[in-house]
Amino acid sequence: MRIDRASCDDVYHVALRMRDRDFEEFAAVSPCDTREDLAALLAERYGGREDVICGGDGSGPICIGGTIEARPNVLTLLFFATDDFPNIALPATRFIRNNLFPRCIQAGVHRIEAVSIAGYDHAHEWLQLLGLKPETGPMLGYGKRGEAFIQYARVVDVRPAGA
Template identity: 45%
Template sequence: MILEPVNPAIAQAVGLMCRERDFREFSAVTGLYDREQLSLWMAGCYGSLEGLLAASADDGIPVCVGGAVHIRPGTAALLFYATDCFDEIGLPMTRFIKRQYFPQLEAQGYHRIECVTSAAYPEMHRWLEVLGMQREGVLRSYGAGGEDFIQYARVSGARTTSH
């Protein structure tokens, strides 16, 4: 597996060839239902974001784009999309996220890593749980077409509040 910072061309290429279920999920949160339009949107939004990575199989062809985006102090939101070739790097990617990426985020001061995913995407739910994330709840009618999503999070160093 080859990791590199994402760029607009990679973000667009992976978006154009992303798995059908990733396309449906991103369409639901963007309102873009044309692959070309969605891939151009991904290039513009994700192609230059610091901290996002692209992963390729050993042949150098990009397979996935993902990473964490700072959304508020101590909290990062995950995003991820991949082509049908993700199975070629799925195991090393899972190991990388669990053993290196999440610990790096926590070392940078992130105590909460969260993401939302389509309620109709059980494969992603299983993978997020393998990564150590916990299901927090259902977000009703979260998508542009009224689709339900599920909130997942990994919380470290949580403190109790006193009133």
């Protein structure tokens, strides 16, 4: 597996070919309704950022992941992939769990969060493999057409003893 900073072209390529459930999830929380429009929006928004990476297997980009700072010391995860993700899923998961998250926590991050569309069980299982736990039941009406989402998080207790 190869990991690099995601270029606009990488983000566009993966977004245009993202898994159907990924498209359903991202379209539900964006103003876009077509793959082309969503790919252009995601490429503009996330391509070239230092906190967004691209994973591939040498034949091209397969997944885009990001750790977007939502608030100080709180990261929101961004992730979408093509149907080729199983080819790199194991090394990608290991990289995130054993390298990326520990580096973030060592840098002071105390919360890593993600929302995922209700019913996307495969994504929910993967989030839990990464160490995130569901914090909510379905949050009704979260998406633009009323889709429900579930909030996941990994929280590190950084409060002083006794607080």
